[in-house]
Amino acid sequence: MADPSSYRPQPGQIPDSPGVYRFRDEHRRVIYVGKAKSLRQRLANYFQDLANLHPRTRTMVTTAASVEWTVVSTEVEALQLEYSWIKEYDPRFNVKYRDDKSYPYLAVTMNEEFPRVQVMRGQKKKGVRYFGPYGHAWAIRDTVDLLLRVFPVRTCSAGVFKNAARTGRPCLLGYIGKCSAPCVGRVSPDEHRELAEDFCHFMTGRTGTYLRRLEKDMTDAAEEMEYERAARLRDDIEALRKAMEKSAVVLADATDADLIALAEDELEAAVQIFHVRGGRVRGQRGWVTDKVEAVTSGDLVEHALQQLYGEERGDAVPKEVLVPALPEPLEPVQEWLTARRGSNVSLRIPQRGDKKALMETVHRNAQQALALHKTKRASDLTTRSRALEEIAGALDLDSAPLRIECYDISHLQGDDVVASMVVFEDGLARKSEYRRFQIKGFEGQDDVRSMHEVITRRFKRYLAEKEKSGEWSDDEETLLDGAPASTLTEEDGRPKRFAYPPQLVVVDGGQPQVAAAQRALDELGIDDIAVCGLAKRLEEVWVPDETDPVILPRTSEGLYLLQRVRDEAHRFAITYQRTKRAKRFRAGPLDEVPGLGDARKQALIKHFGSVKRLRSATIDQICEVPGIGRKTAETIVAAFARAEPSAPAVNTATGEIIEDEDPAAPAAAASDERRGQES
Numbered sequence: 001m002a003d004p005s006s007y008r009p010q011p012g013q014i015p016d017s018p019g020v021y022r023f024r025d026e027h028r029r030v031i032y033v034g035k036a037k038s039l040r041q042r043l044a045n046y047f048q049d050l051a052n053l054h055p056r057t058r059t060m061v062t063t064a065a066s067v068e069w070t071v072v073s074t075e076v077e078a079l080q081l082e083y084s085w086i087k088e089y090d091p092r093f094n095v096k097y098r099d100d101k102s103y104p105y106l107a108v109t110m111n112e113e114f115p116r117v118q119v120m121r122g123q124k125k126k127g128v129r130y131f132g133p134y135g136h137a138w139a140i141r142d143t144v145d146l147l148l149r150v151f152p153v154r155t156c157s158a159g160v161f162k163n164a165a166r167t168g169r170p171c172l173l174g175y176i177g178k179c180s181a182p183c184v185g186r187v188s189p190d191e192h193r194e195l196a197e198d199f200c201h202f203m204t205g206r207t208g209t210y211l212r213r214l215e216k217d218m219t220d221a222a223e224e225m226e227y228e229r230a231a232r233l234r235d236d237i238e239a240l241r242k243a244m245e246k247s248a249v250v251l252a253d254a255t256d257a258d259l260i261a262l263a264e265d266e267l268e269a270a271v272q273i274f275h276v277r278g279g280r281v282r283g284q285r286g287w288v289t290d291k292v293e294a295v296t297s298g299d300l301v302e303h304a305l306q307q308l309y310g311e312e313r314g315d316a317v318p319k320e321v322l323v324p325a326l327p328e329p330l331e332p333v334q335e336w337l338t339a340r341r342g343s344n345v346s347l348r349i350p351q352r353g354d355k356k357a358l359m360e361t362v363h364r365n366a367q368q369a370l371a372l373h374k375t376k377r378a379s380d381l382t383t384r385s386r387a388l389e390e391i392a393g394a395l396d397l398d399s400a401p402l403r404i405e406c407y408d409i410s411h412l413q414g415d416d417v418v419a420s421m422v423v424f425e426d427g428l429a430r431k432s433e434y435r436r437f438q439i440k441g442f443e444g445q446d447d448v449r450s451m452h453e454v455i456t457r458r459f460k461r462y463l464a465e466k467e468k469s470g471e472w473s474d475d476e477e478t479l480l481d482g483a484p485a486s487t488l489t490e491e492d493g494r495p496k497r498f499a500y501p502p503q504l505v506v507v508d509g510g511q512p513q514v515a516a517a518q519r520a521l522d523e524l525g526i527d528d529i530a531v532c533g534l535a536k537r538l539e540e541v542w543v544p545d546e547t548d549p550v551i552l553p554r555t556s557e558g559l560y561l562l563q564r565v566r567d568e569a570h571r572f573a574i575t576y577q578r579t580k581r582a583k584r585f586r587a588g589p590l591d592e593v594p595g596l597g598d599a600r601k602q603a604l605i606k607h608f609g610s611v612k613r614l615r616s617a618t619i620d621q622i623c624e625v626p627g628i629g630r631k632t633a634e635t636i637v638a639a640f641a642r643a644e645p646s647a648p649a650v651n652t653a654t655g656e657i658i659e660d661e662d663p664a665a666p667a668a669a670a671s672d673e674r675r676g677q678e679s
Contacts, residue, residue, distance in 0.1 A: 002026070004061045008047045014040040019071040020081045022089075023064040027465065027500055030089035032060050035078040037329065039069050054294035060093045075332035076339070083306045095289050095303045106131040106140045108153070108200055113189055114161070114182045115196035117144055117153050124311070131203045131282060146239045148178040150214070151199040154192065155179065204278060211237060255279045257320040259350075259359055260304055262297055263366035270370035271304050274362050277318075286366070288373045297325035302333055305347075309340055317341035322350050322359060383557055384427030390558030391504070394550050395543060397530055401504035402426055405458075406565040407517070408508035409439075409450045410573035416580045417445070419454040420573035423502070424565050436576045448516045451507055455520035462501055463524060501529060508566050510535040510549075511542050518544035534566045593635050600627050604636075615640045 019039045023032040036042030046053075046061050053061065072078050086094050107120035111127025119137050124130060144155065154161065156171055156179070164170050164183040174181035182192040214237050221230035259274045268290055275283040287307070289300075301323045309317050317340050326349060327333045337345040350356040388400035404424045411417040423433035441453045505521075507513045514533035521529060532550075533542040539559065540549035552559035590601050590611075607625045608614040614622075614636075622633035 002062055002065050004047050004050070004064070007064070007066045009043070009067065014043055014069070015071055016040040017071050018073070018075050018078045019069050020078050020085065021067060021069040022085065022091075023060065023093075024066045024068070025063055026065040028066075029500070030085070030091050031063060032091050032093040033082055033085045033089065035075075035082040037075055037078075039071070043067065043069070056093070056291070057294050063093075075329065076335045079306075079332050079336050083310050086306075087310070095291070095295060095300065104137045104140060106144065106203065108196055110193075110196065110200075114154050114192050117148075117155050117196075117199065124316075129200050130316070131200075131277075145178075147199065147202065148173070149239045150236045151195050151202065152178055152180040153196050153199050154182060156183075255320070256318045257322055257355075258308070258318050259322045259355075259362045260301060260308075260324070261359060261362035261366045262300055262324050263363065263370040264291070264297070264300065265370075268370065268373070269300050270366045270373060271300070272362050272366035272369060273304075273308065274358065274365075275318075276358075284365070286369045288369065296328075298327045301325055302327035305333060305337065309337060313340055314342060317345060319344075320346045320348075322355055323347065324349065324359070324363070384561075387427055387557035387561040390552070390556055391561065394541065394552055394558060395504070395530055395532055397503070399503070401502070401530070403500065403502040404504045404506060404565055405502040406506040406508065406569040407451065407454055407458075408566070408569040408573040409447045409454070410570075410577040411445055412577065412581055416577055417450055418573060418577045418580060419450060420569050420576060421454070421458060422565065422569045422572055424561075424568075427561060429568060434572060436572070438580075447509065448512045451509070451513045452516040452520045455505070455517045456524065459501075459521060459524050459526055459529075463526075501526075503530065505529055505531045506562060506565055506569075507531070507533045508536075508569055509533050510540070514542045514544055532562075534562050539563065590636070590639065593632070593639050596632065596636070600625075603627060 016038050018035075018037055020033065020035045021039060021043060022030050025031050034042070046057070046067075050058050050062070070081065072081060104119050104121050105124075107118055108129040108131075109116045109118070109127070110129050111125075119140050120128070120130070148155070152173075155173065156164070160171060161183050164174075164181075168184055170179065170181040170184050170186075173179035174184070174186070180187045180192055180195060182189065187195075214233055218230050218233040218237065221227075221233060255276060256278070257276045259276065261272050263270045263272075268288060271287045271289070273285050274281055275285075287304070289303075295303075305321070305327075317337060319341075321337065326347070330347065334345065334347050337347060350359050385400075388402070391397070392400045402425060406422050406424075407419060409417065409419050417439040419437040419439065421435040421437070423430045425433075435458075437454050437457065439450045439453060442449060505517060507517050510533055514531060517533075518531045521527070521531065531544055534540070535542060535549070539552075539554075541552060541559075541562065542549045552562075590596060590604070604614055604622070604625055605611065608617060619630065619633045619637055622628055622636055623630055628636075
């Protein structure tokens with residue numbers, strides 16, 4: 001635990017101007033990012049008597065080892081920089097909303113020649129119109145199914161569309177009238193785009209125009225005694241009304257607003273958002289966060305706004321945002337939202353009427369979400385805490401191993417030897433910290449030597465970061481992996497990979513692998529990291545310098561956590577090993593020709609028709625291919641000569657000689673036969 005006075009800036013060093021500040025821990029890891037109208041006044045609040053600080057703030061300042069700041073011109077710039085740094089560094093003491101699910105959107109790909117209506121998740125793409133988010137994907141599909149009667153826009157994939165265009169036959173939706181079949185030319189690209197634009201206009205809430213137009217067309221058709229057309233229009237009107245009923249009217253027509261409500265206690269806060277477009281609730285989403293810092297309701301609202309609109313532009317930011325509390329100060333946040341929308345955005349608390357009533361509904365949803373989250377998490381936290389305590393007790397550790405790293409070796413009969421490192425923090429996988437290794441120190445199969453090499457390389461990097469951070473004296477100049485330790489840290493002070501030590505190293509294997517890992521740590525002078533191994537045969541836990549394993553009960557939560565860590569390391573290692581093996585098997589003689597890229601390889605195959613014909617071609621014939629000079633042609637012929645098989649391949653079942661069109665084929669077949677032999 002650090003004393004904040006040890007890194008407190010000198011009086012007069014901190015400027016009295018807007019800016020953004022960062023607290024870093026002893027490993028130079030950013031643990032908190034904040035902004036301030038006056039950096040001097042804000043930072044002074046952190047360096048007062050610890051007894052006067054909020055408990056979470058006190059934990060943060062005693063965890064930190066340094067503070068730095070960046071001066072900006074305005075509070076709006078500070079807000080933008082704070083958002084960027086929180087996203088980049090993921091500080092542990094900042095509010096981080098965990099979305100309780102991945103929300104689907106109804107998307108119209110207006111960036112394509114023939115726009116497509118589909119369900120999309122994930123990052124938004126340029127040129128695509130999004131509507132939502134929706135609670136469930138089936139809700140989108142039900143709505144689209146009703147609207148396709150009136151707006152028969154393409155919904156098929158690119159492959160289905162190209163196949164229909166090639167055969168001249170539309171898909172089933174084209175036959176039943178739910179697609180205008182642009183693939184076979186029933187409508188022109190312009191006509192289809194107009195349908196897509198009408199679909200988007202309807203989804204934005206402009207429903208009255210289409211209903212009135214259809215009702216008029218139905219009346220005209222009935223007066224002209226076109227009863228079949230009138231009946232079809234009647235059904236279209238009914239379909240539109242059903243689609244509209246799926247999102248009830250809650251506010252006055254043409255109202256576009258987002259409503260944000262909070263439910264919070266001392267430790268956590270739940271945020272619920274209702275997206276209202278055209279007076280109707282078009283989507284709902286919710287987040288839950290740990291209150292790891294002392295924050296007010298206004299601060300939570302500000303963080304929620306950053307999360308919601310940090311990547312949005314234009315109409316994705318509504319004209320009106322209704323909140324339960326206003327950020328302090330309000331003006332920079334409002335200016336930031338206005339800049340992202342491109343026009344004025346109203347940020348306010350509803351006081352009366354329909355908007356206040358709807359806000360109460362959103363608040364009830366937030367309360368229910370917080371209660372449900374607490375019910376789920378209580379069990380989860382209890383289980384993980386018990387597992388870590390059982391591991392600490394079984395291995396005689398001083399405290400629960402909050403960070404566990406597990407290593408596994410994978411190879412195929414000594415080829416493509418690789419290793420994996422997976423990280424679990426507080427009993428949960430932290431995939432951003434996973435690492436992969438290629439074994440470089442020797443050739444062949446030796447799991448013990450491989451484990452020693454991997455542990456050595458990983459913790460050399462850790463020692464390099466430790467030396468760079470100043471935990472060693474400057475006169476200890478050590479070369480690691482052939483390079484000065486100073487080259488292993490970013491210039492801006494951000495820690496590079498392998499910067500943080502685990503409390504426990506787990507290896508996939510028994511006593512030999514454990515001894516190799518412990519020997520690697522001893523050689524590096526590291527004595528504060530525990531080591532154990534989990535053997536697959538009887539799920540025994542091995543520790544260094546012990547002749548007998550530690551046996552955990554089969555019902556032990558600690559054993560179950562170790563199994564999950566070990567299995568994840570095995571999965572990660574074998575995935576990497578298969579990737580390397582597949583890449584090696586796909587390689588052919590052309591891959592050995594320097595400077596021969598994919599484009600010229602494809603040109604060669606296209607010119608000769610197959611690898612077999614290319615192999616038998618002369619240098620002059622190869623020179624006829626555009627882009628291939630004589631020197632390259634000579635290199636290609638030499639590469640094929642080196643790769644010429646000593647005897648033809650034979651089918652052992654039939655005795656036939658296999659005439660191979662693709663030299664990668666037998667290797668791929670052989671790999672299938674040996675797939676079960678992986679280590």
